[in-house]
Amino acid sequence: MTEIRNRRIILASRPVGMPTTDNLPIDTVTLPAPGAGEMVVKVLYLSLDPYMRGRMDASKSYAANVALGDPMVGGAAGRVIASNNPKFKEGDYVFGMFGWQEYALSNGAGVRKLDPAQAPITTSLGVLGMPGMTAYVGLLDKGRPKAGETVVVSAASGAVGGLVGQIAKIKGCRAVGIAGGPQKCAYVVDELGFDACVDYKADDFREKLKEAVPAGIDVYFENVGGAVSEAVMTRMNDFSRVALCGLIAHYNDTGAAEGVDRLPRFMFSMLAKRMSLNGFIVSDHPERAGDFFKDMTAWVRDGQVRYREDIVSGGLDKTVEAFQGLLTGRNFGKLIMQIAEDTAA
């Protein structure tokens, strides 16, 4: 095959606050020809997820940070355009951690074949991928909801949050979402079937939240932190559980906030209400992948779980802008960047 000029987004410098194209410029390199056992994947869809912000920082996070000068990491769906790997052939659709780039050289490790006849390949980045499994493991294993309990999830119109509430409904719980703006809230209730959704941008957010959880909150699936979290904590029941999945409100924090130290009060609540708080990362739970795929595939097939994908076109040139939008809640549904059209390489 002819030489491939590969465009990719590298981490040139660590962002302070919101990441910019200065931090994340595009560079162009020649893709090495695939060696023995290797293949070339043309990236079609790149998943953009909040966890990526943490990978840009130098501070210890739960996963290896991206080194300066390296391409940004990320899950993506693509098509094999050349292969010396016996398990994959040209034309195969695949999911893998291909990163923020137009082409990826892969030895096949961690790569999984996709069947576009069964489900759109973009679902491998969302409902049938990492966000789906995050909702599944976080809610069921960390939140441990019982039928009749009230489950609240923040970022409820997002890739993970939208699934959390729907799984909660399947398990017989009252599902209450928190989302930004009336349009997202309407979607959460009307399309996803939550019992209620509260707009955190509204002035009467705290009152509406109180009204939405007349029996208090038994499980809180935490995606955001900040003021939303603080309001939720006041309504948590005795013996309630917090599944701590993300803290998107704080991802661009540049230092500790001055003002009032809320930690002692938080700890008092945890003690007085005998609560449990569990931080988790879905990649620690590969043993649940089988259950997840079986259940979620059936739920999607039976219409018990609905999902929304926010597919943004524009390729790598628009990727940083789309990622900025993710951190401020501009996306609506699972944010997916279309990196290329599915045409011949």
Next chain:
Amino acid sequence: MTEIRNRRIILASRPVGMPTTDNLPIDTVTLPAPGAGEMVVKVLYLSLDPYMRGRMDASKSYAANVALGDPMVGGAAGRVIASNNPKFKEGDYVFGMFGWQEYALSNGAGVRKLDPAQAPITTSLGVLGMPGMTAYVGLLDKGRPKAGETVVVSAASGAVGGLVGQIAKIKGCRAVGIAGGPQKCAYVVDELGFDACVDYKADDFREKLKEAVPAGIDVYFENVGGAVSEAVMTRMNDFSRVALCGLIAHYNDTGAAEGVDRLPRFMFSMLAKRMSLNGFIVSDHPERAGDFFKDMTAWVRDGQVRYREDIVSGGLDKTVEAFQGLLTGRNFGKLIMQIAEDTAA
């Protein structure tokens, strides 16, 4: 029997910060004669415990607060001096929630007979009582230590903390205490057999803590909060557990501390390290009482668990002062107030 003038300490006003005798004056009332099924207990030893501070507040805590004008609540050991209850007879030694007073009228609910031949009756307030069971349930059920792991406990020379480390040793863990001052630390290591104890009052506390936990911390049994807790959090391992038992450093807080909001950073740690935090109150776990009594009685008998009681004389007149000392770490071992000599009523 002759009329009994009962002296008792009532909650006259809710303390702001440290409780005083203005908040907790002594009043004297005539004890009603015991009715059918009732008995009169002469209180000999009153347990003084940090949780009592919370009962003095108006804010929602994990147990019913004491109403203004009511006697302060508390566990105590005493002797039955008159009984119309067929289950208890004059001369029986008993444990019950008799409160901060010299005599108690009881219908026998929640009262348990003690055998002074088997163990000093004061142990019903400590190692074989609520503090002992708190250590047992909190460490084993909430901390879930595995052999070879490192367990850290604050207030390590206290009634609960001293037992936590000893149970950790029995379970094959490295036990590290945190206590105030070299004398308490020496006791924790030399008498209780912890592997190490770090003085939180020393200037090099953080360095010493780091040295004492070369493999990091897997279980933290939290009794104090504040700066101690903050230092411990930086050394917690991935997948570590916090058993949240108490926050004595904050019990006299009169409002939120100004300065830096430490909550976001704390939550990030919980997430990045996939930690679990469990607030608990021992009274929620009566089903564990059988296991606790069996194990702890055997451990004490075999010398695997040692305990220290700090029995303060002076009766009700000195009780508030002793309680103040408890909140500032002045006691050394389980604090017990001797309310009366064990003589005829």
